[in-house]
Amino acid sequence: MTHAAAHYTSTGLDNKKLAFWAFIGSECLLFGSLISTYLVYKGRSVSGPTPHEILNIPVTSVSTFDLLMSSLAMVLALAAVSRGDKLWARFWLGTTAFLGLVFLGFQYYEFTSFVREGLTIRTNLFGSTFFTLTGTHGAHVAVGVLLLLTLLVRSFQGKLGPEKAINVEVTGLYWHFVDVVWIVIFTVVYLLQ
Secondary structure, eight states, X not given: OOTTTSOBOTTSSXXXXXXXXXXXXXXXXXXXXXXXXXXXXXXXXXXXXXXXXXXXXXXXXXXXXXXXXXXXXXXXXXXHHHTTOHHHHHHHHHHHHHHHXXXXXXXXXXXXHHHHTTOOTTTOHHHHHHHHHHHHHHHHHHHHHHHHHHHHHHHHTTOOSGGGHHHHHHHHHHHXXXXXXXXXXXXXXXXXX
């Protein structure tokens, strides 16, 4: 984006990027409160399946790797859009969205498996905090996939060139944030038992 075409704030950042950083700050507060709630109630469930009885760490590790690879694809998508390479921009945007959908498929599998094993949002404190925390994250991934698909459609319409790279960059900020949050959730919920 050229300096004349950009809308910069007094910080020197584009106004879209600055607004998005403020939004991400509020999202940090949301996920911070959900993770804190999970930690406060961890180990206080007195009935029903407990985390060590039900969590499938190998499956979740694969879905975590999938989500991390989607961040790499997002970086490559931004680079392709910035240099005006429509073919690779579309490929990497589509790849990122696809990997996000794969992650959501893993989450659906995990949720339905837990329900079959007797863990629901109403079963115990673990179920309540687990489904709320991971479900909120899953909703954020779904929003990210919609943003990516919107960018992909815009690319096919010829409306996503280097001059619009800021839109891909802002979507990338959101996507990377969602990935970082998942690393924290994966560590707190699955690895620290």
